[in-house]
Amino acid sequence: MKTPRPTSFDVAERAGVSQSTVSRALRNSPGVNAETRARVAAAARELGYVVDRHASSLRLKSSETLALVTVCRPGEDRSAINPFYFALLGSIAAATSARGFNLLVSFQESAANFRADFVASGLADAMIVIGTTSNRAAWDYFAAAQATGLGFVCWGSPGDPFHWMRSDNGTGGGLAADHLVASGRRRIAFVGPQRSPQRQFDERREGFTAALAAHGIPPILVEPPAAADRHAQGVAAAHALLAAHPDVDAIFAASDMLALGVLQGLKEAGRRVPQDIALIGFDGIRAGNMADPALTTIEPDLDAAGEALVAMALEDDDFTHSGTRIPVRLAVRGTA
Amino acid sequence: MKTPRPTSFDVAERAGVSQSTVSRALRNSPGVNAETRARVAAAARELGYVVDRHASSLRLKSSETLALVTVCRPGEDRSAINPFYFALLGSIAAATSARGFNLLVSFQESAANFRADFVASGLADAMIVIGTTSNRAAWDYFAAAQATGLGFVCWGSPGDPFHWMRSDNGTGGGLAADHLVASGRRRIAFVGPQRSPQRQFDERREGFTAALAAHGIPPILVEPPAAADRHAQGVAAAHALLAAHPDVDAIFAASDMLALGVLQGLKEAGRRVPQDIALIGFDGIRAGNMADPALTTIEPDLDAAGEALVAMALEDDDFTHSGTRIPVRLAVRGTA
DNA sequence: CTGAAAGCGCTTACAG
DNA sequence: CTGAAAGCGCTTACAG
Known part of the structure; x- marks a missing residue:
């Protein structure tokens, strides 16, 4: 060897x-x-x-490599990571490779493996951080790293101090609301975190409720109970919702994993989807397409997301594109 | 910056x-x-x-980095990659990180982006190749690269000349057969590639048919029609199978993606699962767990797979562990 | 225990 | 168009 x-x-x-x-x-x-x-x-x-890339990079002071950190839930199995992040990883890899750059990936979940020194060590020219916003310790760590002068780009909205890019959540929420109302639904619920630090969920809810308000419909808001993961939260949320509002006829869930859980909960309760209750998710993950019925969802343009994240990380030194919105579309499938 | x-x-x-x-x-x-x-x-x-890692690596002649190549289907969207490979990527990342190594990932699909020079350029100390075995051009490329002296480890069974590691497919096929027979099924089909270069499918079929033979049952063999992806192949295979053998009462599919397609095809045809037809897949992907009913499957120990692949790539200079089998278990869920 | 120096394999300004 | 040489930032044998 x-x-x-x-x-x-x-x-x-x-x-x-x-x-x-x-x-x-x-x-x-x-x-x-x-x-x-x-x-x-x-x-x-x-x-x-x-x-020899080390000799070359040493001389050139550039490694033509991008570092991608995926924040995980503590204790979470690697194979249980939200597939949305794997899909985003794939699109980031494509955009990175199209530039002839290498991609260094790192899954981080706790102080035992937090690392942000990819750029400082010269290993990478820039860094992107994606993954769950629920891991407070991880985001505190990256906030501290940023305070020392390290610039990087995030997906989602872990907090205000970061340079970020995310889906056009408000528009997506509005698309969901309009579609449900247009198909005759009137007792409509939003299932998603209400008091989370994660701005994107607020935006989805706000876009959704604003569009509903334009139709004169007040939403039923459901905070998913704590559970092992989003899917389990969705199952529990469906049961809680049905108990409190048995006559609900449509649900917009803040993410596909949540929606898939809701779908399972509704079936367990004997409700037919979409006949009794319509359901829309958010993310466009592949598992949604394989659900029965296939999940109707708000789908961000992942190729655009990967391309924009990589462009911002690698080419936009001042992060002038921070706050850019990735377009979304309504993908009508079986559940609504 | x-x-x-x-x-x-x-x-x-x-x-x-x-x-x-x-x-x-x-x-x-x-x-x-x-x-x-x-x-x-x-x-x-x-x-x-x-x-500075470049200066350090240059001096030490070691980069403490592992390269992971994922072979994709040509033209396939990055977000459409079989989730099994994303899960395997995650477990490889965990094993890599546990050793304090970095992980460089690369998704490759055609001559436009084939690359095997990660080790030759000093960027990585070793390389692992996973991904679809259906991309003949890619595997020819890696076979040629290996002929020039580059050693690397593969998952799956793209061909004989490679150093590989894969699931204990034969045992898995046997587990599926025994479970179906034990639950009273007698008209049992295998859905999966029969004439593919992919040894693991043969092994699953052989383990399955051998176990069936012990019960005196000959299997119905179904070659999935060509289609865009495994899921679509599964849908088509289910319809073809029902047309030829309307009385089939159990199916073992060679992979979960195929099984999920079969499940959809069976539902389209009005068959109830598992009441009319029992179904077992192979891989343990998360989407199977979210299907309705949840997919019963043969699940390889992914943590063990990642650990073993990384150990072999990084520590087993002579690839003496080539051919090692990763243990599998029957995960009984809703479909069988 | 610490320092001066060589050298890892490149890239490129400088000189021709 | 080509070559000799400096230097990127480290690690470590060698000397003290």
Whole structure:
């Protein structure tokens, strides 16, 4: 596994040129004779030579690498991470790779593995932080890191001091409300955190209630009971809602995981979806599409989200795009 | 964003020692006076100094980084990647981080972004390749890369020349068969690729049919029709199976995504699950748990898989653990 | 226990 | 267009 790797000096010797010429030829610097360049390329190929990225990065003071931190729930199994974040990770990876950059990922959940030194150590040129906003300790840690001068970009809305980007939540909430009202629903509930530090849930609720108000409908607001994860919270919330408002005929859940839990709760209670109760989620996760019926949802443009996050992290030194909204659309499927 | 970072010389000056002493103190080298060490640590903290990983890696010839490549289906949206691979990615990340290593991830799908030079460039110390075995071009590329001397570890069974690790598929197939027979099923089908290069599907089928044979039951074998993804293949396979064998009373699908598609197809055809037809999948993806009814499945121990893959990639220079089987268990939920 | 110095493998200003 | 040389920021053998 450990044959000493060839260096640019080995390539130089084989090509019969100096080491500096090898470097120039391989970096496509201007002013290298075409024939020389070809000879160097051939020698490099024959030797299986690849530029040492550490030496190169050290010299250039840039690593062409982006660090992506995903904040997890403490104790959460890695395979249980909200699939929305995995999907966002995928779109960030695509945007990173399109720029020829590498992506360093890190899942963090507690003081035992909090780390924000990717940029400080030169490992990465910029950092993006995504993941659950429910992990207070993690966000306090990153707030402290930011206070020391480290700039990074967040998805969601963990708090005011951060540079962030998030879905156009208000518009999404409005789309959900309009769709439910247009399909004849009148006793409409919002299931989602009301007193959370997570601004995006407030925005979804506010956009939703504002649109309902325009139709003269006051929403039923349901705070999901505490539970192991969003799905379990949704199940419990459905039962609580039905107990307090048996005549509810539509529900907008603040996230798909919550909505999938609500769907299960409604079925357990013998309610038919969408005949008895219509249901709309938020996020567009794939599992929603495989639910029965398939979950109608507000779907952010994930490709746009990944692209915008990476662009802001890598190219927008002053974070002038902080606060940008990612467009959402209503994806009508089976539940509403 | 670009204040010049402090170096070990800056720390040395502040602590009133030489640069070499700073390096030793910070690396916890033996033979550094405790008081000196403390002074250096304090100076580093005050300056916000972090060791430059490129300089360090260049000197040490080791990057403490693992590269993880996920092979995708060409044209596939990043958010549509089989969630099993995201879950595996998560468990690999956990095992990597437990060793204090960094994880570099790369999603690859076509010649436009094939890359295997993470180790050759010094960026990573080892490489793991996971993802769909259906992308022939990708695996040909990695086979060629391996032929040039690059060693890496794969999940699944893309082909014989690779060092691999995979689920105990045969045992899993047997568990599925025994469970179906024990619950009284007799007209039992296997839905999964029969003529694929993907050994793990063969193994699941073989373990399944062998166990069925012990009960004197011949299986109905169904090759899923070509479709956009496994889920769509499952839907189509269910319809094809019902057309050919209307009296089928149990199905074992080669993967959860396939099973979820089968479940949808069965519902479309008006069959009740599990009353009319029992269904078992393979993989233990989270979406299966949220299906209605929740999908009974064969679940590999993902934590063990991540740990074993990372250990083999990082610590097993001769790949002596190639061929290791990850244990699986039957997770009985709603569909069987 | 500590310091001066070499060297890891590059990139590029400088000189020709 | 090409080469000799400096220097990126570390780690560690060598000397004291």
